[in-house]
Amino acid sequence: MEILAFGVQADEKPLIERAFHGHHEVRCVEVFLNADTAPIAHGYEIVSTSVNADLGPRVLQTLAVGGTQLIAQRSTGFNNIDLDVAERLGLTIARVSSYSPYSVAEFAWTLAMAVNRRIVRASTRTRDFDFRLDGLMGRDLHGRTVGVLGTGKIGECFARIAHGFGMRLLGWDIAENPACLDLGMTYVPKERLLAEADLVSLHVPLMEQTRHLIDADALAGMKDDAILVNSSRGGLIDTAALVTELRAGRFTGVGLDVYEAEAGLFFLDKSLEPIEDDTLARLVTFPNVLVTSHQAYYTRDAVGQIIDTTVGNVLDYLAGRRSDNVLVPRV
Structure with a gap:
């Protein structure tokens, strides 16, 4: 056959x-x-x-x-x-x-570190032999708070890496993961997690109940200098609302491996075509945003x-x- x-x-x-x-x-x-x-x-x-x-x-x-x-x-x-x-x-x-949950968890951390330490901007500069440090200042993650939305297998792996960084762990899920509790994670309501976390990473499946889990209200409740990472499904974030917040100068960095309207775009070469998606076109222009093409599992x-x-x-x-x-x- x-x-x-x-x-x-x-x-x-x-x-x-x-x-x-x-x-x-x-x-x-x-x-x-x-x-x-x-x-x-x-x-x-x-x-x-x-x-x-x-x-x-x-x-x-x-x-x-x-x-x-x-x-x-x-x-x-x-x-x-x-x-x-x-x-x-x-x-x-x-x-x-x-x-392998490690593939996605490790890539989520790759995005987080890349936007925190301005790796893309630094790499682009050095290719042009511009070795200035202006605008490249990041911050230590040790001692800061990470919020993990979804603590299944991938979320647990992400939390273990955060624990290795010496971060305070906050979690949100419909059920507590004993392994995450052993790491010292505290489970809290979503609103508290978003308000206290310096880094927020999404690891929940996309379903009707979780669509736009991070909407305008959720974004407004986050710290102005927070880092937001999504390596799960694009529909978890209201991208138009995210663009509005970014235009207001909020967030240290945003790392997205997924996008809610990625079908027909991701995995394809669109470099010679006009991008008709105005939201995505605007999103990739922000210097503190890194978008990759759904490669976390790859x-x-x-x-x-x-x-x-x-x-x-x-x-x-x-x-x-x-x-x-x-x-x-x-x-």
Whole structure:
């Protein structure tokens, strides 16, 4: 059987082909799954998709009509999938329920340190042989307060690194993580966390209850010189409200690996095209903002685990087995 994998990056292709070798053939395409590209999947029983795939009603209908029965998404998040429609169409949906939490936690800290110590500005200057220190002053994080919104596996890893820096730990989640409590974390209401934290990092899934978790009111409640990092999902932050605060001169730095309207932009080369997204265009002009293209998970370790789990999901489906990775079971 040949499997069709959408949205495969150049670095991923040999890993995917190697993982499926000896099991099934796999056709890797760079294009992302959306309404325009869905017809490519005609005749493929199994399709694998990337995190930014459009799996709304129209795309799911096209896949079902074309004979697709299993969609194996290579990500943990599944806010891009209309699960109710998939179930109604008889499609099986599987995801990667977990992978290396260190990849995302370490990258979140990379963003935090980069904006705190003005690394991008410093690198740009030195390339022009400008070695002045004006505007590059950061601050020690030791002894300051970090607020971790979401203390699951990734949030816990982030907190462990913060503990290593010697920071005071505040947490917010629907349930307390014993490992974080052992680190000395104090769980507090979100409003208190935002008011006291010098660094705020987001590690919660995107769902209806968490969309715009950081809205205008939340931003207004943060310290003027705080650092805000989001390596989870773009929809957690009201970006328009964030731009308003940045225009007012607030925040030491903002590090974003995700953006709420990233679909159709991230993972693609748009360098020769006009950017029609005015909010993103404005966001990247701020000198204290660093935006990266959803790469926090992108380590050989994490991607390897994601691919291995995806192969396992395919083999389980073909063998009639069901695992915790299945979001919509086989009928």
